[in-house]
Amino acid sequence: MKIYSASSLKSLCLAAILAGCGSTDKPKPHYTEYDLEKPDKFNMPESLFEISGIAFDNGKNDTVYAIQDEEGKLFRLAWDVKMQTHTKFGKKGDYEDVSIVNGAAIVLKSNGALYSFPTSEVNHEEPESVREYKKLFPKGEYEGMYGDEKTGNVYVICKNCPTDDAKSSVTGYIINLSDSTKTAETFSIDVKQIKAIHGKVDRGFRPSAIAKNPVNNNWYIVSAVNKLLVITDSKWKVKDAVSLSSNMFTQPEGIAFDSQGNMYISNEGDDLAEGNILKFVRTAK
Structure with a gap:
């Protein structure tokens, strides 16, 4: 067994750190689609300190729709x-995400219930035509939802569902509220594919938000638990998994894209920071 002196060990450790073997909280340098270190930050008013989901109406970024x-x-x-x-x-409750789909605002509650009402009523103190949809999905905890303007389909992904093992796979559901009597279709994310790219996924993969990029039709899924951005193709095959800096992303709970493919991620506030939305301009061609 080779024995090193204290000075030699110190030199070896320094070399390892300089080589990138030390721990880091920065996004992986290979990811170039968005510069995750240079966002345009929009700090939220106090009413949205605990902002969760965000959305745009058909990709138009002049108005941000948000819930807490x-x-x-x-x-x-x-x-x-x-x-x-x-x-x-x-009423008061645990609301997690919002989508605007074909003239309707759709809100996801953590128990999987959906609320829908016309966007023509968003100027009212209280909308008059709210519909609540219950028992569309199995019992569980849900935080991420995306509504597709082209098809009218609503995609809801599990954060913590008894039927899943978050260390191996995560299930999502597809429903169209124009015919909510139909059984929801399913899709799944293979966590082993995430691990193959990113390494260990502590406490399993527990999505907080999901959205489709209109430029490349890839899916972008945020996990606040692991501070992780996972990108899949249209068939849910994992293409990339990128760390999100804790200094930048206090608690990422929402994601949306505008029509140009610019990415927006919302963060709940904490003891040191306001809630915010971070805008990342798409740099890839």
């Missing part, structure tokens, strides 16, 4: 303008 996870209110803001308006669609 304690009150049944849908908020609307112009980019970088803290003044907000809202409509109260439901």
